[in-house]
Amino acid sequence: MSSRLSFLFPIGLGVLLLAYLSVFHVNQYERAILFRLGEMVGTDFKPGLHLKVPFINNVDTFDARVLTLDTKSERFLTSEKKNVIVDSFAKWRIGDVGLFYTTVGGDEYQANLRLEQILKDAMRGEFGLRTIKQLISEDRTELRKTLLTKLEPVAGKFGIELIDIRIKRIDLPPEVSSSVYQRMRAERERVAREFRSQGAESAELISAEADKQKQVLLANAQRDAENIRGRGDAQSADIYAKSFGKNAEFYAFHRSLQAYQTAFEKTQDTLVLKPDSDFFKYFNSEK
Amino acid sequence: MSSEQHNTSQPTPPPDWKAEADKYWRQVSRRGAAFYRDHQQLFSLPNLGALLGGALALTWLASGVYIVDEGNRGVVTRFGAYSDTTQPGPHWHLPVPIETVRIVNVEQQRFIEVGYSSRFAKAATLPQESPLMLTSDENIVNVRLAVQYQIHNAQDYLFNVKDSEPTLKQLTESVERAVIGRNNMDFVLTEGRSEIVAEIKREIQAAMDDYHAGITIASVNLQDAQPPEEVQGAFEDAIRAREDKQRLINEAEAYANEIIPKARGAAARLLQEAEAYEAEKVAKAKGETERFEQLLVEYEKNPAITRKRLYLEAKEKLYSGSNKIMIEAERNAPQFYMPLQAMPNSHPAAPNPRTEPERGGEASADKGTVRKPAANSELRPSRSKP
Numbered sequence A: 001m002s003s004r005l006s007f008l009f010p011i012g013l014g015v016l017l018l019a020y021l022s023v024f025h026v027n028q029y030e031r032a033i034l035f036r037l038g039e040m041v042g043t044d045f046k047p048g049l050h051l052k053v054p055f056i057n058n059v060d061t062f063d064a065r066v067l068t069l070d071t072k073s074e075r076f077l078t079s080e081k082k083n084v085i086v087d088s089f090a091k092w093r094i095g096d097v098g099l100f101y102t103t104v105g106g107d108e109y110q111a112n113l114r115l116e117q118i119l120k121d122a123m124r125g126e127f128g129l130r131t132i133k134q135l136i137s138e139d140r141t142e143l144r145k146t147l148l149t150k151l152e153p154v155a156g157k158f159g160i161e162l163i164d165i166r167i168k169r170i171d172l173p174p175e176v177s178s179s180v181y182q183r184m185r186a187e188r189e190r191v192a193r194e195f196r197s198q199g200a201e202s203a204e205l206i207s208a209e210a211d212k213q214k215q216v217l218l219a220n221a222q223r224d225a226e227n228i229r230g231r232g233d234a235q236s237a238d239i240y241a242k243s244f245g246k247n248a249e250f251y252a253f254h255r256s257l258q259a260y261q262t263a264f265e266k267t268q269d270t271l272v273l274k275p276d277s278d279f280f281k282y283f284n285s286e287k
Numbered sequence B: 001m002s003s004e005q006h007n008t009s010q011p012t013p014p015p016d017w018k019a020e021a022d023k024y025w026r027q028v029s030r031r032g033a034a035f036y037r038d039h040q041q042l043f044s045l046p047n048l049g050a051l052l053g054g055a056l057a058l059t060w061l062a063s064g065v066y067i068v069d070e071g072n073r074g075v076v077t078r079f080g081a082y083s084d085t086t087q088p089g090p091h092w093h094l095p096v097p098i099e100t101v102r103i104v105n106v107e108q109q110r111f112i113e114v115g116y117s118s119r120f121a122k123a124a125t126l127p128q129e130s131p132l133m134l135t136s137d138e139n140i141v142n143v144r145l146a147v148q149y150q151i152h153n154a155q156d157y158l159f160n161v162k163d164s165e166p167t168l169k170q171l172t173e174s175v176e177r178a179v180i181g182r183n184n185m186d187f188v189l190t191e192g193r194s195e196i197v198a199e200i201k202r203e204i205q206a207a208m209d210d211y212h213a214g215i216t217i218a219s220v221n222l223q224d225a226q227p228p229e230e231v232q233g234a235f236e237d238a239i240r241a242r243e244d245k246q247r248l249i250n251e252a253e254a255y256a257n258e259i260i261p262k263a264r265g266a267a268a269r270l271l272q273e274a275e276a277y278e279a280e281k282v283a284k285a286k287g288e289t290e291r292f293e294q295l296l297v298e299y300e301k302n303p304a305i306t307r308k309r310l311y312l313e314a315k316e317k318l319y320s321g322s323n324k325i326m327i328e329a330e331r332n333a334p335q336f337y338m339p340l341q342a343m344p345n346s347h348p349a350a351p352n353p354r355t356e357p358e359r360g361g362e363a364s365a366d367k368g369t370v371r372k373p374a375a376n377s378e379l380r381p382s383r384s385k386p
Helices: A002-022 A097-104 A108-127 A132-137 A140-156 A174-263 B017-038 B045-062 B154-159 B164-181 B185-189 B193-210 B229-301 B303-321 B353-359
Strands: A023-026 A030-036 A039-042 A048-051 A057-063 A067-070 A074-077 A083-094 A160-171 A270-273 B065-068 B072-078 B081-086 B089-092 B099-105 B110-114 B132-134 B140-151 B215-226 B323-326
Touching (some): A023 A030, A039 A097, A067 A108, A074 A108, A108 A140, A160 B132, A160 B164, A174 B303, B065 B072, B065 B099, B072 B154, B081 B154, B110 B164, B140 B164, B140 B185, B140 B193, B185 B215, B193 B215, B229 B303
Antiparallel strands (some): A023 A048, A083 A160, B072 B081, B140 B215
């Protein structure tokens, strides 16, 4: 019995080995080509386990996912004969894997090189038809669709299925950028100047208006004050006239006496008198 | 084997552990050997091989056990082909090489930064490019975004797109420039921020869905939208200018608010002074006239007496205060010399003016005998009638 078992053991191992060499698996994210002695015999393999003939068949697998072509920055001329610096990228995946193998050797790097060339050519053509303003501001879907339509058949020749082409950045060349900054600065300075002069203008208006109001207020008050004073003068004159008018002569007498007193009240005055006035009536004689 | 010899007369010795262990081991090995002898068939090579193989098989099967943590998913492939996505919890898959499982975190919020890198970013892995871009009015702005995303479909994420995160970064750069290129600078820097961010998020999501990347954009955050460094000075000055404008206006209004009330105050004062003058004038008039009228009543009762009295009182007051010179000379008397300057200011002692005419009408000062020449020495006799 043991001899039978010991005989079975290596046979079992051999079977396993054979099984291992007769199958291959394709991952969910892969595409595979089956070769027989160097010749392509099968390209359409769903993910999972498949059979092959050991030693005679061999399998090559390729990344079936969405791959990226990231180009280097390139200068393009616009329709206005101005330069722009453009950086773009494309998204693609393997379409016809057999074609992919025969044209670019199934190499992602090679594929990207080829793709970059045709992409740049197409872009050069499209950019030359548009102005800078169009390129920057217009909806880029239109440009994208044009490029895709143009390039899909070309890429298809390499077994490549183009999914997306996008412009990552459009920049002005550095020498132009500095003049853009200059323009931006000048525009801001203009805005600043405008603000400041508007402020000065409004301030001037406000303070001039205030000054005017002040003048008007004072002038009106002055006029009214004079009126009042006049009124006072008139009223007092009226009172005097009415009162003194009751006996004009007596008023004259009384008032003159007061006037003489006031006029000569200073002790520094010197009066030179003749004693023949009424005052001195009894001065020289007692009669 | 213990070398110690114990005297039997002594009490029971302490247990000797080494001796005991040796004795036990001998028992076990004797039993094991007996077992082996009795069941030799059992230990034949095939049986041993079977046992070993069985143990190996069990281990191999056990390797298919795996646990999916909360927030993760397990993506199971069978011979490479997608088979199933498992939820959090314990699971078992047919062991390698038949089935494999990859765990993907679908709840974690990941993020990428475009146009800058903070210390949380994987700065080394993704290249940073200039954050400057053109607006529709051909101005340049500096924009920094942070994009937060989540894997929402583990299967798509693993199998559809190579380099998902760099892809997202490229798309973000492309989309942000497209969106900002459609708007002018003022809009981008001020009111347009939220609208632009929403637009960018929409477009990135659309593209990622187009690629079936299995990623959902949670949010796009505008970290910063600034004019470029080269022109920031001018931009800041424009802001300062706006503030200056307001400041100038405020200052003027403050000035107006100061002088107008002051002017009103001055105007009121003018009026009040006038009114005071008016009242004073009228009151003075009233006072004087009342005084006069009262006097008038008395006068009219007895005019002659009152008249005389007033006259004499007035003259009395008048003459008592000042210097006096009495001249009794007739008309056509010779002119004489009157040294008025020498007169003192106070009440002089009354000289006897009658002695003077003997000297020929020579007037003399009350006290002074000094005959100093005066500027106005010549004086006519007073002829005013009182």
